[in-house]
Amino acid sequence: MTSSSDFQKAIELVKKSERVLITTHLKPDGDACGSIAALCELLNSLGKKVRPLVLSPVPQWYAFLFAEKVTVLDEDVRLEDLRAERFDLIIIVDTNSTSQLPQFDEYLKQSDAPVLVIDHHETSDGLGDVELNDRSAAAAGLIVFELLRHAGWAVTESIARALFVAIATDTGWFQFSNTNSRTLGACAELIDAGARPMDIYANLYQNFSHARFRLMVVMLSSLELHLDGRYAAMQLTQRDFQQTGAALGDTESLINECHRIGTVKASALFIEFKDGRIRCSLRSRGGLDVSQIALKFGGGGHTMSAGTFLPGPLENARELVLKEMQTRL
Numbered sequence: 001m002t003s004s005s006d007f008q009k010a011i012e013l014v015k016k017s018e019r020v021l022i023t024t025h026l027k028p029d030g031d032a033c034g035s036i037a038a039l040c041e042l043l044n045s046l047g048k049k050v051r052p053l054v055l056s057p058v059p060q061w062y063a064f065l066f067a068e069k070v071t072v073l074d075e076d077v078r079l080e081d082l083r084a085e086r087f088d089l090i091i092i093v094d095t096n097s098t099s100q101l102p103q104f105d106e107y108l109k110q111s112d113a114p115v116l117v118i119d120h121h122e123t124s125d126g127l128g129d130v131e132l133n134d135r136s137a138a139a140a141g142l143i144v145f146e147l148l149r150h151a152g153w154a155v156t157e158s159i160a161r162a163l164f165v166a167i168a169t170d171t172g173w174f175q176f177s178n179t180n181s182r183t184l185g186a187c188a189e190l191i192d193a194g195a196r197p198m199d200i201y202a203n204l205y206q207n208f209s210h211a212r213f214r215l216m217v218v219m220l221s222s223l224e225l226h227l228d229g230r231y232a233a234m235q236l237t238q239r240d241f242q243q244t245g246a247a248l249g250d251t252e253s254l255i256n257e258c259h260r261i262g263t264v265k266a267s268a269l270f271i272e273f274k275d276g277r278i279r280c281s282l283r284s285r286g287g288l289d290v291s292q293i294a295l296k297f298g299g300g301g302h303t304m305s306a307g308t309f310l311p312g313p314l315e316n317a318r319e320l321v322l323k324e325m326q327t328r329l
């Protein structure tokens with residue numbers, strides 16, 4: 001849990017700021033998008049100028065959280081433009097790792113604005129002047145919610161919806177072990193504040209494009225089971241993206257599908273990037289700490305959900321992870 005004095009420091013930082021830049025990790029997920037959307041609305045209501053920034057595009061199924069398209073670094077804005085805007089507060093949500101902030105870490109080094117980090121990951125590079133680091137929080141959005149409660153700032157209907165998305169997605173719609181009374185208690189309050197779970201569920205999970213569904217079918221047909229069915233490996237090549245018409249962001253959470261197989265304790269999804277690197281996402285049912293495997297290759301994450309980059313080609317990356325699974329599972 002975050003200490004009262006840390007909340008107080010964060011509140012002071014926010015209160016004295018005027019121009020705030022908010023960002024998050026590469027490949028923003030529901031927690032990242034929900035937390036940014038909630039903080040933007042909050043800061044606007046407090047009379048601040050807010051600039052949300054993502055390092056790769058917001059997936060289309062989180063677009064409903066934002067009134068306007070969120071600025072993407074390098075696509076819509078360059079680092080030089082950001083420097084010219086002279087922010088007096090930088091907020092980083094859902095990560096505290098330079099490896100998750102490509103290019104933006106350069107900007108951070110040259111900026112003298114104070115940094116507020118709101119994060120719940122195990123790995124930390126200590127990027128913040130003030131940090132709300134709470135590893136027991138199910139989502140960064142839960143810490144944002146507790147910050148608002150602590151400060152007495154209003155939880156409006158759209159803030160409630162955004163924070164519900166953050167918590168619901170980071171708990172796998174309340175399936176993971178981080179679903180507890182603290183998580184559900186916060187969600188109950190968010191529902192009272194206007195979040196509508198049925199609408200949110202439809203927006204998040206019944207909203208596939210046909211291209212994304214085709215990509216899922218291709219991914220599922222690549223499935224291989226190893227170690228008596230305990231380890232499931234799947235892959236997606238650049239060709240798969242071209243043939244299905246899907247984008248990289250369309251892969252989010254698809255890996256979880258193979259955990260419907262009863263024997264599967266851990267899984268990996270290998271995605272071939274344009275530059276030849278392989279992005280490996282890892283999941284476990286909890287018996288194996290997959291963040292240890294990710295860490296070994298320079299990545300990070302949580303016990304049940306982690307990721308890393310691996311050298312290509314695909315077969316090489318798959319072999320590296322299979323060896324790890326053989327010794328650990």
Ligand SMILES: [Mn+2]
Pocket residue numbers: 031032094120138139140170
């Ligand atoms: Mn998160």
